[in-house]
Amino acid sequence: MIPELGHFALMLALGLALIQGIMPIVGTRTNDPVLMSIAAPAALAQFAFIATAFAALGVSYVTSDFSVLNVYENSNTQMPLIYRLTSIWGNHEGSMMLWVSILTFFGALVAAFGTNLPVVLKANALAVQAWVAAAFELFILMTSNPFVRIPDAPFEGQDLNPILQDPGLAFHPPMLYLGYVGFSIAFSFAIAALIEGRIDAAWARWVRPWVLVAWMCLTLGIAGGSYWAYYELGWGGFWFWDPVENASLMPWLAGTALLHSAVVMEKRGALKVWTILLAILTFSLSLIGTFLVRSGVLTSVHAFAVDPRRGIFILGILIIFIGGALALYAWRAPLLKQGGLFAPISREGALVFNNLFLTTACATVFVGTLYPLALEALTGAKISVGPPFFDLTFGPLFIPLMAVMPFGPLMGWKRGDLLGAAQRLLAAAMLAALATAAAFALEHGGPVLAPFGVGVAVFVMAGAVTDIAERTLILRVPFRAAFRRALGLPRSAWGTAFAHFGIGVTLMGIVGVTAWGSERIAEIKPGASLDIAHYRVTFDGTFNRAGSNYRDVVGRFTIHRLNGELIGNMQPSRRAFPDRNMATTEAALMSRGVNQLYISIGDPNKDGSVPVRLYFKPYVLMIWLGAGIMFLGGALSLSDRRLRVGAPRPAKARVRAVPQPAE
Amino acid sequence: MSRKQRRLTLIGGSLAVLAVAVALMLNAFRDSIVFFNSPSDVVEKHVEPGTRIRLGGLVKDGSLVRGNNLNFHFEVTDGKTEIPVAYTGVLPDLFREGQGVVAEGALDGGGVFNADTILAKHDETYMPKEVADALKKSGHWKDDYAQRAAMPIGGGSK
Numbered sequence: 001m002i003p004e005l006g007h008f009a010l011m012l013a014l015g016l017a018l019i020q021g022i023m024p025i026v027g028t029r030t031n032d033p034v035l036m037s038i039a040a041p042a043a044l045a046q047f048a049f050i051a052t053a054f055a056a057l058g059v060s061y062v063t064s065d066f067s068v069l070n071v072y073e074n075s076n077t078q079m080p081l082i083y084r085l086t087s088i089w090g091n092h093e094g095s096m097m098l099w100v101s102i103l104t105f106f107g108a109l110v111a112a113f114g115t116n117l118p119v120v121l122k123a124n125a126l127a128v129q130a131w132v133a134a135a136f137e138l139f140i141l142m143t144s145n146p147f148v149r150i151p152d153a154p155f156e157g158q159d160l161n162p163i164l165q166d167p168g169l170a171f172h173p174p175m176l177y178l179g180y181v182g183f184s185i186a187f188s189f190a191i192a193a194l195i196e197g198r199i200d201a202a203w204a205r206w207v208r209p210w211v212l213v214a215w216m217c218l219t220l221g222i223a224g225g226s227y228w229a230y231y232e233l234g235w236g237g238f239w240f241w242d243p244v245e246n247a248s249l250m251p252w253l254a255g256t257a258l259l260h261s262a263v264v265m266e267k268r269g270a271l272k273v274w275t276i277l278l279a280i281l282t283f284s285l286s287l288i289g290t291f292l293v294r295s296g297v298l299t300s301v302h303a304f305a306v307d308p309r310r311g312i313f314i315l316g317i318l319i320i321f322i323g324g325a326l327a328l329y330a331w332r333a334p335l336l337k338q339g340g341l342f343a344p345i346s347r348e349g350a351l352v353f354n355n356l357f358l359t360t361a362c363a364t365v366f367v368g369t370l371y372p373l374a375l376e377a378l379t380g381a382k383i384s385v386g387p388p389f390f391d392l393t394f395g396p397l398f399i400p401l402m403a404v405m406p407f408g409p410l411m412g413w414k415r416g417d418l419l420g421a422a423q424r425l426l427a428a429a430m431l432a433a434l435a436t437a438a439a440f441a442l443e444h445g446g447p448v449l450a451p452f453g454v455g456v457a458v459f460v461m462a463g464a465v466t467d468i469a470e471r472t473l474i475l476r477v478p479f480r481a482a483f484r485r486a487l488g489l490p491r492s493a494w495g496t497a498f499a500h501f502g503i504g505v506t507l508m509g510i511v512g513v514t515a516w517g518s519e520r521i522a523e524i525k526p527g528a529s530l531d532i533a534h535y536r537v538t539f540d541g542t543f544n545r546a547g548s549n550y551r552d553v554v555g556r557f558t559i560h561r562l563n564g565e566l567i568g569n570m571q572p573s574r575r576a577f578p579d580r581n582m583a584t585t586e587a588a589l590m591s592r593g594v595n596q597l598y599i600s601i602g603d604p605n606k607d608g609s610v611p612v613r614l615y616f617k618p619y620v621l622m623i624w625l626g627a628g629i630m631f632l633g634g635a636l637s638l639s640d641r642r643l644r645v646g647a648p649r650p651a652k653a654r655v656r657a658v659p660q661p662a663e
Numbered sequence: 664m665s666r667k668q669r670r671l672t673l674i675g676g677s678l679a680v681l682a683v684a685v686a687l688m689l690n691a692f693r694d695s696i697v698f699f700n701s702p703s704d705v706v707e708k709h710v711e712p713g714t715r716i717r718l719g720g721l722v723k724d725g726s727l728v729r730g731n732n733l734n735f736h737f738e739v740t741d742g743k744t745e746i747p748v749a750y751t752g753v754l755p756d757l758f759r760e761g762q763g764v765v766a767e768g769a770l771d772g773g774g775v776f777n778a779d780t781i782l783a784k785h786d787e788t789y790m791p792k793e794v795a796d797a798l799k800k801s802g803h804w805k806d807d808y809a810q811r812a813a814m815p816i817g818g819g820s821k
Contacts, residue, residue, distance in 0.1 A: 234756070344672050356677055360684045367688055381698065382796075384717060384767075388695035393687040397680075521752050523733055583756050602753045611733055611753045 003068050006056025007147040013049035013104070014137040016042050020130035024123035028196070036119055039126035040111035046133065047108035054088075054101045057146050061088050067153035070094065070146040075157045076579060078549035079165065086170045087160045092294065092310075093146035095173060099290070100136045102174075102181045106210070107133065110185060117206060124192030125185075132184055135317045143310045159549065162577040162584050168228035172221055176248055179218025180286040183255055185210035187283035190276045191325060194332040204266035204275065209638055211262060211279075215255045216634035222248050223627030234585030234600040236615045238513070238623055241390045246369040247289035253362035254282040257355045264351050268413060270342060273333050274355070280329060284322040285362075291318050292369070346416040350408035357401040364393040402456050402507060406463020409496055410470065424470055428462035443516050450515030457511060460504030464497045495637025499630045506626030509594070512619025519616075525609040533616035535567070535597060536560045542604055550577045552586070555601045555610055559590065567592075572599045594621040697767060702744040705770070712770045718746060718778070719765040727760055739764060739776070750778040 020042035027035025057070070061084050066072040074091045075084050089098040107129040114122050140146070159165075189207045193199040225248065230238045239245060258278040264271045291314045342348040368385045375381055406428060410421040436455035443451070469475070471489055474482040520532050529538035540556040552573040559567045572588035587600040595618045602611035699717045700710060710716055718739055726738040726745075733752055737760075738745045748766055758764065758781060766778035 341666060341669065344669065344676075352673065356680050360680050364684055364688055368691075371692075382717075383699065384697045385692075386695060386697060389688075389691045392691035392695065393684065396687055397684060521733060523731075585756055600753075613753055 002056050002059050003065070003147040003149065006053040006060075007145070009049045009052040009056065010137060010141060010147075013046050013053065014134060014141065016046040016049065017130045017134035017137055020046060021127050021134055024127045025195075028120050028123050033119065036123035039123045039130075040114075043104070043107040043111035043126050043129070046130070047104040050101050050104040050133075050137075054097050057094060057097055058085065058088055061085065064157065065153075066155070066157045067149050068146075069148045069150050072150060072154055072157045074160050076159045076549060077156060078579070079160065080548055082167070082170060083160060083165045086164075089173050090160050090164045090169060093140070093144045095177075096136065096140050096144050096294070097146055098174065099177055099181060100133060100140065102177050103129070103133050103136065103184060106182060106185055110188075110210075114206070120196060121189070121192050121203075121206075124195050125188040128188035128191040128195075129184060132188070132321065135321070139310075139313050139317065143313050159577060159579040162550065162575065162580055162582050163232060165549075165577075166228065166232055168224060168232065172224040172228055174221075175217050175224055176221030179214050179216075179221050179255075180248075180251060180289060182210060182214025182217060183251060183258075183279075183283040183286050185214070186258060186279040187325070190279035191328065193276060193336075194328050197332055197335045199272050199276065199336050201266055201269045203272075204262040207279070208259070208262045208266060211255060211259050211282075212634050212638050215252070215259055216631050216638070218248070218252050218255060219627050219630050219634070222252060223624050227624050230620075231587050231589060231598075232584070234587050235613065236519070236587070236598045236600075236617065238510075238620065241368075241387045243369050244293050246365050247292045250362050250365055250369070251282055251285040251289060253358050253365070254278060254285050257358040257362070258282050260351045260354050260358075264348050268342065268348055270348060271352070271355075273336050276333065276336070277329060278355075278359075280322075280325045281359075284318075284325065285366075287318050287321060291315060342413070343415045345411070345418050347408065347411045347413045349416065350404070350411055353404060354401065354408065357397055361394055361397040361401070364397065365390065368393065399453070399456060402460050402503070405460055405500060405503075406466065409467045409493075409500070425459075425463060425466055428459055428466045431462045432456070432459035446515035450511055453511035453515070454508065457504050457508035460507060461501050464501035464504065467500070468494070468497045491640040492637045495633045495635075495640065497633070498636055499633030502626045502629030502631075502633055504626070505622050505629055506624075509619045509622030509624075509626060512622065513617050516618050517616060517620070520612075520614045522612055522614075523605070523609045524612050525607070530612070530614055531562065532597075532614050533618075534562050535616070536562055537570075537597075537599070537614055539610070539612070540569075541608070542610065545573070547575075549579065550575045552576075553604060555599075555604075555612075557588070557599055559597065570597065570599050572601045574601060574603055591621060594619050594625070596620050699765075701741045702739055702746040703741055705746055705776075706744050710770060712772050715767070715769050717765055717767050717782075718748070718776055719763070720746075722758070722760050722762060722764050724761045739766065746776050747774070748776045748778050750781055752779075752781075755781055 020039055023035045023042075024039035027033070027038070059065075060068045060071050061075055062081070064071065064075060064077050064084070066075075070091065070093050071087075074094070075087045079087070087094070089095040107126060110117075110122070110129070111126060117125075186207050189203065189210075193203055222245075225245070226238050229240070230236060258275065261271050261275045261278055265275045291311075294310070294314060368389050372383050372385055375383060406425055407418070407421050410424055411417070432455040435458040436451045439451035439454040468486070468489075471493060472482045472485040474486075476482075477485075518532055520530050522530060524530060524539045526539055526541040529536050531537075536559070538558045538560070540558055542553055542555050545552040545554050552575050554571050554573040557570045557572070559570060561567060568590065570588035570590050573586045574583055575586050576583045583603075585600045585602075587598055590597040595616070598613075598615040598617055600613045602613075604610045697715050697717050699719060700708065702718065702720050704710070705716070705718065720739040720741040723738040723740045723745055726736075728736040730736065735750045735754060736747065737750075738747050740746075748768075750766065750768075765782040766776065767780040767782070768776055768778035770776050
């Protein structure tokens with residue numbers, strides 16, 4: 001009964017989406033306020049029905065209703081409750097339900113909180129949002145229905161893929177989807193602006209919080225996925241340039257560019273046409289990401305299904321939305337007037353630089369990810385484009401961007417003072433030079449460029465601190481006055497500084513672990529030990545341990561410093577899941593400051609020895625710490641009064657009373 | 664500067680960055696692309712020793728030899744041709760005889776494929792797509808592979 005309820009709710013949601021997608025547009029064309037006002041309640045109701053459907057699926061999972069095929073295939077009564085819950089999105093059908101749930105959730109948020117939006121813009125934007133929702137609801141109903149029943153309900157379900165039975169899965173997909181789908185709001189607003197044929201600086205102010213939320217979630221989602229791969233896949237890599245990873249990185253890069261170009265648009269009224277394009281591209285990349293990951297064109301842990309109908313359906317959605325949006329853009333964008341003037345050396349100029357490099361870097365990732373698919377489709381040759389490609393293209397584009405980043409916030413709008421900014425960054429630059437020298441002196445081995453990477457990372461961090469120091473005049477005015485100034489700074493200024501500092505921290509982690517990480521791979525007998533970095537790792541032996549639906553063979557390792565001091569012990573294991581006849585590697589991690597020791601083991605041999613992978617990962621935690629700081633920066637910026645309050649009332653009154661031409 | 668000059672500066676700068684990016688990509692494509700080959704391809708195409716390739720096929724039953732110090736030898740087959748593979752390291756969780764595998768590395772002068780990477784599989788029923796295609800081509804595709812391939816993680820419900 002409950003699954004049928006969910007199925008029915010899903011169909012009703014599709015019906016509502018169609019109403020929400022058509023009526024308000026008709027209303028804006030015929031200037032009918034009643035039709036336009038349908039959008040908001042329809043969006044709320046649509047979310048309510050989708051939430052009902054999602055809850056119905058959730059109930060089926062929690063109660064282990066194996067008469068539902070989807071539950072039978074992906075769940076098991078032996079699994080802990082948390083994994084029965086995360087199983088909901090640990091498969092194709094459920095993850096699409098999550099996608100649509102988040103999409104309609106965002107639509108409902110716009111409907112509920114967008115009270116200060118111009119009526120026409122809101123009606124159009126919600127209608128566009130509904131088209132996207134309708135397409136995906138139709139996709140679920142036609143090809144990926146999670147509510148399909150099996151005639152004879154089995155007593156026990158199959159298992160969730162063991163590799164996905166991990167707390168990381170509770171967190172990573174929803175975060176990632178919040179990011180992907182959050183960009184749909186910017187997309188809908190961009191299309192709405194194009195339909196209406198006018199746009200003003202206030203548009204950026206309405207859209208920016210949504211972009212910010214999406215960007216924050218995507219940042220955490222990517223970082224979470226990276227950490228999951230790091231500890232779960234057992235070979236200690238944090239980023240593989242795998243197509244599915246690139247699929248999440250591309251919207252992030254475009255979204256970061258959008259975040260910055262929207263600032264220019266909001267403050268200076270410039271870059272409007274470009275911002276609209278970025279909004280379209282960012283969500284298009286999210287859609288492409290969904291297609292790559294879900295269609296089965298790539299084989300990976302994310303490709304749940306290889307049903308070709310699904311791939312073709314999503315491809316159809318892609319072509320209609322991306323092609324349609326770009327065609328609309330080509331047709332309508334010339335109507336939007338150009339914005340204000342600015343000198344190349346200025347805050348705007350710096351943000352254009354940022355956009356240029358971010359989008360170009362994004363393009364290289366795009367080419368590297370899709371070229372093998374295109375080549376195979378055209379010539380049948382199968383190639384793989386691996387990390388070397390991205391190191392050689394993405395790296396050289398990203399490093400200059402990082403090096404220039406600290407200058408941006410120190411430049412004035414309209415006309416900046418490059419020399420002045422350079423002078424103010426002198427301390428940061430000296431610190432960076434010092435760090436480079438120190439890296440040369442203290443760290444051995446690794447690429448020659450690595451110390452310069454450290455220098456850039458330190459420059460970025462110190463630059464962010466300089467920005468705040470300059471704004472608060474700390475060390476120049478009495479401390480109390482500086483503190484007052486710090487409290488008086490807009491939160492968005494703090495947000496910028498935090499986010500920029502965070503990217504410096506992440507860069508530091510990436511450079512450090514890539515350049516100076518060490519590994520040892522060996523077979524080791526009980527009682528023997530291996531030395532790595534400043535540590536001696538002794539293998540004590542193995543023992544068995546049983547879990548709810550798995551058995552562990554645990555290796556016990558004792559860690560000493562090389563000078564003999566005992567630090568602790570680590571217990572990596574091989575985890576066997578009998579239901580699936582499958583084993584996973586559970587690595588053991590020990591954090592020492594921002595460094596980590598990492599051990600994973602293979603299947604024990606008959607003589608009691610085990611194959612061991614032992615890694616020393618210097619600075620590695622900074623990678624994810626930096627992402628956390630970026631998230632915090634986004635949150636600070638989001639809490640800025642300017643965004644929280646939205647468009648100031650007088651401005652709104654003016655906009656309504658006298659419809660102004662764009663700029 | 665006039666509006667026109669500013670716009671030209673902007674366009675010129677963008678084109679310059681784009682040109683750099685294209686140059687970087689072409690350069691990287693020349694050096695870092697790895698082709699996928701089945702054992703038969705390796706023989707037919709006369710893949711040069713030292714060229715990095717991906718070799719995909721089935722791990723031949725009974726061919727796995729476990730040496731000391733994590734040295735492994737096995738043969739990769741597509742039913743027609745076998746290529747001996749040497750690998751040092753820890754084999755992935757789901758490496759089995761009779762199952763699909765993709766190895767990355769290069770042939771040495773003696774015709775042995777020195778793999779530095781054995782691609783991990785995520786699921787016991789997962790057959791790398793390239794391997795499946797190669798087996799179909801060589802006529803050694805069996806239907807139970809198809810069933811397996813059609814039901815990776817969680818299964819296509821259709």
